[in-house]
Amino acid sequence: MAANFFSRTVTKRIIAGGAAVGGTGVAVSQLSGPSLAHTAEEAKAQFETSxxxxxxxxxPDNWTGKVFRIKNDYPKLPGTFDIEAPWLDIDYKEDPLEYCARVKLYCWEGNVNNEFDVHKNPIRPWYHAPWMHWNDNGREPVHGLTFERPTKAGELSDKQKTVVQAWAVGFYNWIGAATFGEIWEDPAKPNWEKGVLFRPGTCVFKILMTxxxxxxxxxxxxxxxxxxxxxxxxxxxNNNASxxxxxxxxxxxxxxxxAVRDDRSPIGWVFGTFMYDGSLTQHKNTWDRIIPVGIMWGNDPDLTKQDYADGKRPVESWINPVADDLKKRLGGTRALSPWxxxxxxxxxxxxxKSACTSCHSIAENYPDGSVSMIPPDTGDAKPWFRNLLAPKQSFTPGKATGDYSLQLMTGYNNYLKWDGVQQGFKHKVKVSIPFSAARRREAAIDAKRAPLRSQE
Structure with missing residues (x-):
């Protein structure tokens, strides 16, 4: 099936039409004083930090293994360009399996046989989101994985007797990465004052390891x-990786x-997820032993918990019955619960207690921690299940949307934290150290990292 996907690839010509973020003004951190305490060189060094x-x-000082290198030399889009989006000639409602298969092949080609080192992909360029290193849960040094939600004992399986960690790394194709390049054109002065709109053809995927x-x-x-x-x-x-x-x-x-941009969707995106299934031994490459769990193209704004209890079901999600069966056979507390x-x-x-697109809908600039990714169990949960369309509609009125990109929001927030530390401020979330100590520590880390880079 995979061999002939690209004989039917959709190619569309797109007019870039200017920046993906409105305006040309400079975004300044809310923590900034009259003058920045860091230099442009220091900001660029952090931007380039893997x-x-x-x-x-x-x-460890004696480590000789693989070392993660960020790829963030984001491209600039020409005035017109062709997009390669093989999923766009498939109706995601009518044939979700084929839709998923095409997205998977697009993401896997050139990556799956290179340990997802996107520097080595000979087929198409992929990039990482910046500033995912600068917090307690930030990138680890071997594969650039970040800390995800730990899974409680017994949740995934009746044989899971302990809490297990999950770590993940995400990748943007060149069209999506160009939006990061526009926001971070000047690493010392990121420009995110107006709503973001990722362009048609954008594709992002994340591998999650347990x-x-x-x-x-x-x-x-x-x-x-x-x-x-x-x-x-x-x-x-303590639910962190400090x-x-x-x-x-x-x-x-x-x-x-x-997640792929698809303008047929009421939110402009189709989200999807796969699950590993070791029984698929017909695939010699074990990376191919994954089955779609489902796709989601909207939040079903009118569906309440009571509606679900009364027998109503989402119309903007598709769940694969094969994945449902696997979940039930695994047992655990989630076996009889919906995904x-x-x-x-x-x-x-x-x-x-959440859902793919509702969680991502909170992506916006200047996050202050007041908006949870998880809708409340009681009270008004409707704000989490709106079908928001970028660039004008954001989760919080008055803020600029990140067009469902949590990595954009996380990286930008990390920059704001670092910016505050450089000015000697005590950040209210996690960081409370003098900026001179931060600089000394970063210099020490870079000194250890330099010899490892030279060996690659």
């Missing part, structure tokens, strides 16, 4: 592995998420 956060993330093993989850048989420096059990109890192990852990593939709230889509390790 991994390394204060005294939290570091490699600490669980085959004994805990039988579907992980022969799953692909990645080494990573993950959090200590003590840190996980302390990291000093030896690497083998993580296994469990979940793959994607997401009221039957909407969410991934295997995601919070079942």
């Amino acid at each position: 991994w390394g956060y204060l005294n939290v993330v570091k490699l 600490e669980a093993n085959e004994t805990q989850l039988f579907n992980l048989k022969d799953a692909p592995t990645m080494q990573a420096f993950i959090a200590t059990p003590k840190s996980v109890k 302390e990291r192990k000093t030896t690497p852990t083998d993580l296994r593939l469990l979940q793959v998420d994607f 997401g709230v009221s039957g909407r889509l969410n991934g295997p390790v995601d919070n079942f």
